[in-house]
Amino acid sequence: MSDEQDTVGYDGPGGGWGALRGITRIFGKEAPAPEALRTLKRQNKPGGFMCVSCAWTKPADPHVFEFCENGAKATLWELTSKRCTPDFFAEHSVSELKQWSDHDLEQEGRLTHPMRYDPDSDHYVECTWEEAFEAIGKELKALDPWSAVFYASGRASLETAYLYALFARLYGHNNLPDSSNMCHETTSVGLKQVIGSPVGTVILEDFEKCDAIFFFGQNTGTNSPRFLHPIQRAVKRGVEIVTFNPVREKALETFINPQNPEQMVAGDETPISKLYLQVRAGGDIAAMLGLCKHVLAVDAARREAGEAPVLDEDFIAQHTSGFEAFADTVRSTEWEDIERESGLRREDLEKAGDVYVRAERCIGIYGMGLTQHVHGFENVAMLVNLLLLKGNIGREGAGVSPVRGHSNVQGQRTVGIAEKPKLVPLDTLSEMYDFEPPREEGLNTVATCNGILDGSVKAFIGLGGNFVRAIPEREKMEAAWGNMRLTVQIATKLNRSHLINGEVAYLLPCLGRTEEDIQESGAQTVTMEDSLSCIHGSTGKAKPASEHLRSEIAIVAGLAKATLPPNPRVKWDEWVADYSLVRDLIERTYPEPFKDFNEKIFEPGGFHRGNNARDRIWKTESGRAEFTAPTMLSATGFEDGPERWRLITLRSNDQFNTTIYGFSDRMRGIEGTRDVLLINPQEMRRAGLKEGQEVTLTSDAGDGVRREVGGLKVTPFNLPDGCVGAYYPESNPLVPLWYHDEKSQTPAVKAVPVKILT
Incomplete structure (x- = not known):
């Protein structure tokens, strides 16, 4: 327990x-x-392999050990x-x-081994x-392509x-949802609309300037600990950092670099x-908006005093539109x-605003x-508004930087994993492969789920x-999942999705990124794109877990x-035999970002694929960066009520996405369980709750659907x-399928309306 707050x-x-103990x-x-230690030494190094955990970049001049606690856990998890077996x-x-x-x-x-689900025995059985x-090809050929995801x-x-x-x-659909739909799709949509680029504008060198x-x-x-190295260096040279987060995440308060013996x-x-x-x-x-209000007020005061303005006029x-409407909205919004x-004091927001000034x-x-959030787009747009006030997009040492979670989720979109055909050079694909690509918009994650529920996805x-x-909406989705004709899962380890099967189901084991991938032309290399839009080569060296594994390709x-x-x-x-031929195809399809692709894959620090907004080329409707005047102050999309709470869903530092490495959330002081309800002591008393009391959370979305998660222990x-x-x-x-960014x-899982049942 913390002595200060009794939490x-x-x-x-x-x-x-x-971190080392973890x-x-x-x-x-x-x-x-035994080769695990050799593998860790190669992690995130030029000529090595790129971590299977987060998407943080690989520096050109790496540390002796260029991995963090969670990155090491992910590697050891794969090399178990x-x-x-069958x-x-x-x-x-x-x-x-x-x-x-x-x-x-x-x-x-x-x-x-590859496995087939046998519904008669309710067991997976080995197959070739x-x-x-x-069997899978036969099933797909019998279906309307648009019914497959x-x-x-x-x-x-x-x-x-x-x-x-x-x-x-080639099969005939654009139903290509990916994990970005569940986390940073708001970034892809939001940044694209306001600055004309669906990704961040910052590169690693900006943190030094x-x-x-x-x-x-x-x-x-928890999500990208190697990022703390440039953050620590920035602090030591005098950079001021301001953090907004409902949860006090320890690493953004204080940090000891495990690779610095003196610090340790x-x-x-x-x-x-x-x-x-x-x-x-x-x-x-x-x-x-409060930060922007203070910046505008300081700017006005300086002008009145005949001093240099704060805003980059x-x-x-030259580069923006919509400023006056935005400024009018900010000035007319009351501090109250x-x-x-x-939930913050004006005094604290003004202090933060002074850092920006x-x-x-x-x-x-x-x-x-x-x-x-339901209004996640407005969140992203407001951050861009703040940065635009002082010209902090499109120059060194400045910019907007979404930090992605999964290691190549941004890169997949770059090379064509997209349900939106407008994001893909379909005419180029048509010419290269002599076919007519489908032009209709495909299914994203939410649409896929709805299609499974209504039976249109087979x-x-x-x-x-x-x-x-x-x-x-997990219970409802699991119940509907078995109505599909075919489900196929390509994986390295068993998880719950492999147990919720269609009428015909296969589980296909693949090589991990740490493992040697030998094809007809020899050992193969693959590539990934990090959060900063840099491309890196990755070569596995570990012995595969089984001789029966095949590469994802x-x-x-x-x-x-x-x-x-x-x-x-x-x-x-031919493409399976030599992955460099696939990189040639990528370069032909996307010639500008992937010029000389095969020659650059092991460039130290990766090669940057370019960013139009970083160059102040705004591919927006107006041809300029867009100020956006918000029409709401809350991103939740619902009103507060006397018994309604805002549920924040959290990951522990002992997990990555849905992978649970263990039950030690060391960074929050929670050990041995994940069945907890976190709440501050004052609110505990207001709600009549006691520490250790078992409670149930129920959805308060107002749609009449009963959604519950029980067995949670009240934890201050x-x-x-x-x-x-x-x-x-x-x-x-607890999260309705319809509850998502507009x-x-x-999915709007960072402020879910719930009630507490005792």
């Missing part, structure tokens, strides 16, 4: 000895092969010595395995690759993603955030309303704390991920060959008033 918490810094614990638990499936029925926890399923280890491909998680390489998208379009950094809703210590021995913590403001969940629009005049909706070059960082192929566990090609008619321009076998935790917290994905059943349809 659970962590007294240590981000990083430090706690890695050691997982090392002992997974009992990886445990094996999930004998395991013969011993356990699928119905039995459905009762297992997410953690225990994945702890059975790496999948070793040829049998699987033939090809889902991609964020871990597949650029080469795999390109071929997977090509397979879908900025004067201030503003964080919004991003947990660096002396316990010398680096304070990170100059100001840490616990905004209410959904209150970021109001908070950022030349930039606003801003304080109420943000002082800074010549500012970077705005954000995560899913902005994107996963087949689902999952390229990685744990789709059923990750989506909202080989599996995609096998499925495509069994499904599609022959096409002399579509050379699946430092959160803003009116907010409670619970872990993802366990809390997903423009991007990203």
Whole structure:
């Protein structure tokens, strides 16, 4: 317990000895092969392999160990010595395995053989690759292509993603949802509309030149800990950091670099955030508007005093539109309303605003704390508004920087994984492969779920991920899942999605990124794109977990060959034999960002594929960067009520997405369980709750549908008033499928309306 607030918490810094102990614990638990240590030494290095965890960049001049706690956990998880063999499936029925926890399923280890679900015995049974491909191809050929969905998680390489998208379009649909639909689709839609680029504008070198950094809703210590290295260096040279987050994430308070022996021995913590403001969940629009209001007021005062203005007038005049309407909205909004909706004091927002006023070059960082709201678009647009006021987009040391989660989720979109045909050069594909690509818009994640519910989706192929566990409305979705004719899952380890099957179901095991991929032309390399739009080569060296595994590219090609008619321009076998040929195809399809692709894949630090907004080329409707006047101050999309709480779904530092490595959320002081309801002590008393009391959360969405998650123990935790917290994905059943960002349809899981039942 924290002595200060009588809540659970962590007294240590981000990083430090706690991170090393966390890695050691997982090392002992997974009992990886001896080559695991050699693999870790190659992680995120030029010529090595890119981490399968987060999408943070690989620096040109790496540390001796260029991995973090979660990156090491992901590698050890993949290199486990445990094996999930056909004998395991013969011993356990699928119905039995459905009762297992997410953690225990994945702890059975790496999948070793292709498996077919036998509904008569309720067991998975071994099959050959040829049998699987033939059966899956037969099923797909019998279906209307638009009734099939090809889902991609964020871990597949650029080469795999390109071929997977090509397979879908040759088959005849654009139903290509991916994990971005569940997290940063708001970024793709929002940034595209306001600055003309669907991705961030910052590169790594900008962190060496900025004067201030503003964080919004991003947990660096858990989701991208290697990012803390440039952050720590920035602080030490005087950069001021301001953080807005309902949760006090420890690594953005203080940090000890585990790779600095002097810091480790002396316990010398680096304070990170100059100001840490616990905004209410959904209150970021109001908070950022408050910052802008203060900036405009200081600018006006300086002009009146005959001093230099704060605003970059030349930039606003030459490069933006909509400023006057935006400024009028800001000036007319009362501080009382801003304080109420943000949960922050005017005094604190003005202090944060002063940091922005002082800074010549500012970077705005954000995560899913902005994107996963009903008005997530307005969150993203408000951050851009703030940056545009001083010309902080399109110059060194400044810009907007969304931090992506999965390791290649941004890159998959770059090479064609998109349900929106306008994002893909279909005419180029038509010419290259002599076919007419489908032009209709496909299904994203929410539309896929609705299609499964209404029966229009008949087949689902999952390229990685744990789709059923990750989506909202889980109970209803699991009940409808079995009505599909075909489900296929490509994976490295067993998870819950593999147990919710269609009438015909296959589980296809693939190589991991750490493992050696030998094809006809020799050892293969794949590529990924990081959060900063840099492309990196990745070569696995570890011995594969089973001789029966195939690469993701080989599996995609096998499925495509069994499904599609022959096409002399579509050379699946040649592409599987030599991945450099796939990179040539990517370069032909996307010549500008991928010029000389094969020659640049091991460029130290990766090669930047370019960004029009960084060059102040605004591919928006107006041809300029757009100021956006918000029409609301709350991003939640619902009104507060006397018994209604804003539920924040959280990940622990012992998980990655739906993968649960263990039950130690060290950074929050929660051990041994994930069945908790986090709430501050004052709100506990107001609600008549006691620590350790078991309660149930129920949806308060107002649609009459009963949604519940029970067995949660009340745990005192430092959160803003009116907010409670619970872990993802366990809390997903509380999220209605229709409850999402209005423009991007990203599930709004960072402020879910709930009630507490005792």
